[in-house]
Amino acid sequence: MITLRIKSTIACIAVTVVLASCTHFEDLNTNPDGFTTATPQMLATKLILDITRSDISSQKGFMANFMRDKYILWSEFAQGEQYNRIDRTSFGNFTRLIDVEKMIGLTDELDQEVANSYKGLSYFMRAYTFFSATMQVGDIPYSEALKGEREGNVKPRYDTQKEVFIGILNELDEANRLFAQGANFEGDVIYQGDPVKWQKMVNSFALKVLINLYRKTADSDLRVVERFNDILNNRPIFESNADNFQLVYSDQENQRYPFHKLGNQFVIYPMVSDILIDRLKATNDYRLFYYASPSKVQLDNGHSSSDFDAYKGTDPAIPYAGLSAIHSSGDYSGVNARYTEIPAGEPISLLSYAQVQFLLAEAAVRGWIEGDAQTYYAAGIQGAMQSVADHTPNHPSYHHNRIMGDAYIEAFPATNAVKLTGAAEHQIEQIIAQKYVSTYLQSPLNAFFENRRTGYPEFPINPASNENIPADRLPIRWMYPSDEVSYNSENVNEAINRQYNGSDNVNERMWLLKD
């Protein structure tokens, strides 16, 4: 028989159990496998992989950017990137800049000089990210951005594109200053933490930003030409291919070349455009044999794979039905086997020595700097060719027996079809055209922005296939992100009104592109 005493004991136990359990709730709701803090090295690795491996993407995403650059056509279906369709962009990359802030917050324990390197990295990451965003849309949030956690600001105001560029240039100056006083830091997959190389990268990138401001040389706030000369004369920039800002791939999981065939079902779709191939043929450029593979039909017709005529480019503006028919017939050049067969492929650079030399050649032609444009131009071409040759194993299917030896590379820039001739505008066209050849399957989207900036090389417009509205022109910007339109409407509408008369249209001309 259970007595009243025992009954009340049960009640007491129940209450005690209830109350006692509450004290361990905090422990129960804390993830034992979670990390409340990290190290600056880990954040640095993440940031550097973000702008390289993540942005370069892989498989179809990798090739999508090169469709915009008009190097690649795609036979799977009518791809918007190939037919000039641009929609909304995203500011999703801004979340990386919070990692930048956290990284700086964790450097207090480190040596001053090592901390300087991390801080230099942080300014560079910010400048790089804001530059990419403003190049796509125009005005962006800059001074009020990234304050969601610190200040609770989830509706940042938009700065003008000019204010953003001034900010970017100042941040690159600061990055240069910090790397100059920096020491080797850990977590760097590109330069192994060498601050001198980073300093060169930061300054070379600043040159690229400045050349994009070429319409604004008269502006006294920007001082474009003055800054350009200051960097060239007083600061270190890329001196050889060893300084390239490039990601080197290898045969390990998640580190293979982004279009390697393993697990890649998209190898069957790409075709190389005639814009590239015809230009390579016109200048007798051996890079044709390293970039593309011969057309099956032309080989059957009797051409050998070391024949220029075995290679056939396809018009990127051809309507999809025609493209599909050509693909089925086999009479086209696909990408070279080294991009799909070699697990390490070739390193992919975001900024190369060759591109910097082309920047200097253009600045010389424009009269910004002293120096001989042809010298810079030749150095650029040779740097680009050398880089391709250095990363191609000696196998016929990769070079088709048209090997670019030292003598060939030395002589090529001075050949009649290549060397700089004519008036300034023609020389600039040649420089940009050679830059175009050098960024095949490198520096994603660089060719698109250079074409937007200069008009070179000329991209075809075919109203029958062009998906831009109106069909007689190419789009020159992206629309603002959907999360800005839905959740920051007041500020984004203000920016759209002051720049584009209220019309967030892909054909509108941003401040950067106006004279």
Place this chain on the structure above:
Amino acid sequence: MAGLWIQNSTEFDESPDIRLRGGSSNPLLVIDGVPYGNMGLRQIAPDDIESIDVLKGATASALYGVRGGGGAIIVTTKSGGNGISVNSNNMFFAGYLALPEVQTSYSAGLGGSYNSIDYVWGDKLDVGIMEEQWNPETKQFELMELTSRGRDNLKNFLEPGIVTNNNISFARSGDIGSVRASLNHVYNKGQYPNLKLNRLNATISGQLKLSEKLELKSHIGYNRSMTPQITGAGYGDQGYIYQLLMWTGPEYDVTKFRDYWVVPNEQQNWHYKAWYDNPYLIAYEKLYGRENNMTNVNLTSDYKPFEGAKVTARVGYDFYSNEDTRRNPPGIFSTRGWHANGMFGQYQSRGFSLNTDLLFNYGKKKLFNTLDIDFTAGGTIYRYEDQSLSGATRSGLIVPGVYSLNNSVERPDVWTSRYGKQVNSLLGLASFGWKDAVFLDLTGRNDWSSTLDITTRSYFYPSVSGSILLEEFFKLPTWVGMWKLRGSWAVSKQDLGVYATNVNYDISQGAWDGLNTADYPSGLNTSVIKPQTNRTWEAGTAIYVLDNRLTIDLAYYNVFNYNRQLSSTIPASSGFTTTLINTNETRVRRGVEVSLNAGVLKTRNFTWDAAVNWATTHQYYKELDPVYSPDNLWTKVGGRVDNYTITDWLRDPQGRVIHTNGGLPQQGQYASAIGYSDPKFIGGFTNSFTFRDFDLQLSFDGRVGGLLYNYTAYKMWDTGSHPDSDNQWRYDEVVNGNESFVGNGVKVVSGSVSFDPYGRITEDTRTYAPNDVPVSYETYARRFADGRFGATDPTFIKIRELAIGYTVPRSLSERWGMSRARISLTAQNVFLWTKDFRFADPDWNADSDLTSPSQRFIGLNLNFHLANDNQPNN
């Protein structure tokens, strides 16, 4: 019953999704008073179930806490009884309900040429064209004619499905208690090769009367299921329908590919070089195996200290230990989630849930001669923990054919997780009945949850409900037997997910050259989160007329949802993409449920009972949050929540599709809402007939209205397998080389248009002319498809069940020693009619993952009970 929406999956061994009152999750399963955390309907043998009750609305919340917010299904298992019972249920496959059809006139390829690379827009079949094709018997390429030899590939690949469910149970009752044991076995053979499942369930339950005042009950169950292979269904899984129906052509005969190796464990007998694999290889070599074990224990003691009082102490515990394995050989092409160099992965998970209750109950009838009272008060502790440990090979297998983590090219990947939660509760219930005519129930419950911040951890939620039997107060006409009015008001609350308040870096091991990375979360987590609240009030009436031959039940309910916990989208320019907050956006769900039960006909030998139910419910925005609610045209106060949005084609003022100068339809750049996804209403109609010893069940149900993404039919336009694409324009293009198709719509002759940020036209100077540009039919069909981006009206009616049974008369069965014998024939998923939905069964409410063809089953059920010493049976 009204408002209960059961969405059946056609997938193998997938349990139905049950929704009550349009709620967003499955209701809580309560077995013998224990709301187990891990037990599901599949772990209970149907023959162990005595009764099932459904608790709607927020009443379940009061009794079972937060987890009962979506309603509760109360299962009571059998106990007591005498004798041996045998039940055998066998279901056989009997045809398909919604089998996708494909065109069988054109081969694989693109642009009208044969090519075994991708797509089905190839050359014409059966007209004598010769092409190099793979011969699966000689395993090499040979010149063969292009014919539609594979026109029945899917039908030939599918195998008959069988589900056998056998149960035997023993029971014995006496003066001091009873024991019951039951053993259940299910064998499920699926529609595809190598798709099978074995499930074993064993339970013992007993009751013991220790004294007049103390009774003990116990129930122990063990459940084990094993299946070697569940891969192959759905689109994301790159499975059989993906391949056989949508993406590969009818020019190869799949039955000739049963011998799927060229080099065992290394090279498959197959002609594609990307995306697709030999389906028999997928069935027998690309394996996803599953082994589940679950144990549950329930110990209950009831003590009656004095008359009218009862103290219940109860412990309910379930424990599971599962292991999944995945493996594939090298050389496969459908690699999403698998590895092209071969892989083996082992995924172990285990966990438990523990419910303990201590409840005091006191009830007294006829207090002051008129009042019945019943009080319950007590406490509950609910706790669960889950953990997992997984490993997978990295970069492939060293030695082909050996599927083990020891055989990994690079060091295997390992990952782990642990979760735990506890909720303590105190609850009280009070029921009053006055003169058996007026009833009032009050409940109150306070929870302390580990997943909330310490300042918001404790939360209280009450409810009130009452009913009146009108016939006790008013003189009603004689044909009205009973007329009840009822109403209720209830609050239910919800806490956060486990670890939702944690802010943790996302660490990745060995991201590059052995370096690790860390990423700060992009979800902002700076607010203290309160529990989310649903306030429901309901009013209803039930009227029983004509000698209880007809019952009509009407209910109206209103659920106000506020303090919603939301990972709300914020602009990424703030540095974060979402923020966890209690939004000020509130919603209201309103619904009506009607059900009719009628004993239509009742004679000495024949009865006919019918029930009809009908329910409709919609959810609306009540208030919007100025900061966190999205700013667009369809999110507005008083507007519906279930907007179905697409980015539509550009259209002229008359709604005709605008085409480019190249003759292709032009898609706009702004989203718009074209309708609602919820059904207008759902309904059911069940009939029960008895004639002497025979009985017949016939039930229908269906839904009307709403929109659902008909992925199967939509995607088939892109791939080239849609039967409607087999028409004169395709023939003209492929065979004659003519592009003769002209899109139906207009083209812009002059002028331009500007849009505001919402997509509304601000300025329009366009002039139009009818579109007259001939284009490639293939290009047009792949882009335009059905013209609606797959948005389809999923209205359907199904004959869900047709069953005929015969119960052997007692006099006859007892002569054979059985107290009961019954045999019945049942057919499930008998018939489906859809208004617009094609090639898939809209019953599952989500065709976006390419459901497998719905199967019709015919079953045979035998049930015998052998009594013991003529004791009362169960």
